[in-house]
Amino acid sequence: MSLSILFFAFLAIALPILALAGVAGATASRPWRAAALGLAATGLAAGYIAGAELMGRPKPVRLELIEAGSEEARLIASHYMEGKAIWLWLLLPGEEAPRAYALPWSREVAQALRRAEAEAEENGTGVRMRRPFQSERDDSAPMFHAPPRPPMPEKSTG
Known part of the structure; x- marks a missing residue:
């Protein structure tokens, strides 16, 4: 904020x-x-x-009004407590400082986050969150994803 x-x-x-x-x-x-x-x-x-x-407390994602239209955010860190909440530190587009948010606890969301974090570690990329403040989810696109590793630059022969 x-x-x-x-x-x-x-x-x-x-x-x-x-x-x-x-x-x-x-x-x-x-x-x-x-x-x-x-x-x-x-x-x-x-x-x-x-x-x-x-200012120091995570905001529930359902209360985000100003950035509600954000299509994607970069996940800086996450922490969860089973049965309680999933806490996220997100860097929104155009922002310099990350913000803390809380998702309601969901085993499926926690597993999807864990898979995306493992894939990001393997790819050497970060985790992204699609439409972080939308309550209606598109099941065809995962909430969390790890972008693929960028291709290596072409070698110059010269």
Whole structure:
């Protein structure tokens, strides 16, 4: 998540809180004004802390809205816990930093990921994830795949 997205999300929370505190402060008696300002300050601090805390947590793939149309992502790392989740670190097209995502646990998906990782190791390539944020899957194309090894450059005879 880029910092600008987090900033605008925080603004979307902060502006209504500040507006409500302003209205309450203008129309209320002195003790209620102090309470309104205290609640606003608490809400702003909680929103900021929650946003900063969430930056380090994997996002469920079903909640990805901004990059939902991505056709493919490069898998940087994966980790899974049977019965819990499959965690992925994906590098999206045009991005410089990978992002953490969580897939719901599925034995079939975990096995497909394991096969793609073994094939990538054998090919000397990385693993790619097709349509990472689509809930409807095309069964003809695997979710994870390892691109083939690029051909060797032609030798020049000269």
